[in-house]
Amino acid sequence: MEPWLATSLYALAAGLVVSLVALSGAFVLWLPPERLRRWVPNLVALAVGILLGDAFIHLIPDAVARHGDVGGVCLAVLGGLFLFFVLEKWVRWRHDHAPAQGPGSASVQPMARMNLIGDAVHNFIDGILIAGSFWADPWIGTTTTLAIVAHEIPQEIGDVGALIHGGYRPAEAIRYNFYCSLTVLAGIAATLLLGHYAEASLTLLLPMAAGGFIYIAASDFIPALHEPAADTGWGQVPAFALGVGFMQSVVVPEPLIATH
Template identity: 65%
Template sequence: MITVLMTIVACLAVSVCSLSSAFALWLTPKQLNRIVPYLVALAVGVLLGDAFIHLIPDAVNRHGSVSTICFTVLIGVFGFFVLEKLVRWHHDHLNDIKQSQLENTILPLARMNLIGDAVHNFVDGILIAGSFLADPLVGMTTTLAIIAHEVPQELGDVGALLRGGYTPKQAVLYNFYCSLSVIPGALFTILLSQIAESSLTVLLPIAAGGFIYIAASDLIPVLHERANIRHLSGQSASFALGIFFMQGIVLLEQTLLNT
C-alpha cells in the first residue's frame, strides 16, 4: 500500500512540475511573440535529444536488439504520420463547413504535440511505478531524473502549443492535462506489472518515433519561417541548448542511479 501511495506522490510531483510552464502567463503578447520561436527551437532540441539520447538507448538496454528497436521507432513515426493525416483531414473537413472559423483553428502540430506528450508521460508513469516496485530509493531517484527532464520539455512544449494557436492559458492547461497521463501509466504498472514491464520495449521506441516525427516534420518547418541572422543564431543556440540539456540530464540520471 505504501509503495502505491509513494508512486502516486511521485506522479503528482511530476504533474505539478509540468505547471512550471505557467511562466508564459506572466509575459505580455509582445514578449511571447519574441520568445516563441526560440522556445520552439528548444522544443526541437529537447524532443530529438530525448528520443536519441534517452528513449532509444533505454529501449535497447531493455530489449537488446537494435534492429527491432529501430523498426519499432519507424512504426512510431509511421503511426504519428497517420495520426497527423487524420487530424488534418478532420481539420480540413471542419474548414469546409465553417470558413469563418479559419482564423481560430488550432494547427495540427499543437494537437500532435499534445498526443506525443501524453504518450511520453504515460511511459514516464510506467518507469516511475516500475522503479518504486523494485525499490523505493530507486523510485525516488527515477522520479528526480524524470522531473529534471520534464521541466525543459514542458517549456518547449508550451512554446510549440502557443505557435500552434492556443492561448497561453489554454497551452498551460492542456499541457497539464497531458501530464496527468503519468498517473494511468503508473496505475497500469501497479495493476499489471509484468505486462507493463514488457510493454516498455514497445512504448519507449514508439514515444521516440513520435518525438522524432513531431520535431522533424512539424516544428523544424516552423523554424524556417523567419530567416535572418538574429533568428539563425538564436534558434541554433536554443536547439543546441535543448540537446545539451538532455545530455546533461542523462549523465545526471546515471550518476543518481549509480549512487
C-alpha cells in the same frame, strides 16, 4: 500500512509531482505580448532539441538495453514514425473538415495537436518507469522521479512555447499541457494493476515514442522554424543546442530499474 500499499501511494505521489511540473510554463502568462511573440520561436527550437535529445539519448538506448536487438528497436522506431504520420493525416483531415468548436479553434494547427499526443504518450511511459522503479526499490523510485522532473521542466516550457506557436492562447496551452501530464498517473495505475505486463510493454513503447518524437520535431517543428514569421535570427541555434544539452545532462536510471 501494508508495504505494497505504501509503495503504491509513494508512486502516485511522485506521479502527481511530475504532473504539477507541467505548470512550470505558466510564466508565459506574465510576459508582455510583444516579448512573448519574440520568445516563442526560440521555445519551439528548445522543444526540438529536447524531443530529438530525448529520442536519441534516452528512449532509443534504453529500448536497446531492454530489447537487446538493435534491428528490432530500429523497426519499432520506424513503426512510431509511421504511426504518427498516420495520426497527423487524421488530425489534418479533422482540422480541414470539422466545424469550428470555439473562437480560436480554427487557428490551432495540427502540429500543436500532434505535440499534445506525443507529450501524453511520453508522460504515460514516465508513469510506467516511476511505478516500476518504486516497486524495485523506494530509493531508485525517488532518484528516477527527480531525474524525470529535471528533464520535464525544460521540456514542459518548450512544449508550452510550441503550443502557443501552433495557435493556442497562452492560458489554453498551459491547461492542455497540464491535462496531458496527467497521463503519468495513468501509466502508474496501469503498472500497479498489470505489473510485469506494463513494464514489458516498454520494449515496444520506448522506441515507438522515440519515432513519434523524431517525426514531430522533423516534420512539424523544424519546418515551422524556417517560416519567415518565425525567423528571430540566430537565437534558435543555441536554444536547439540547449535542448539537446538538457537531455544529455539528465540520465534517468532506467537500466537500474530493468535489473530489479
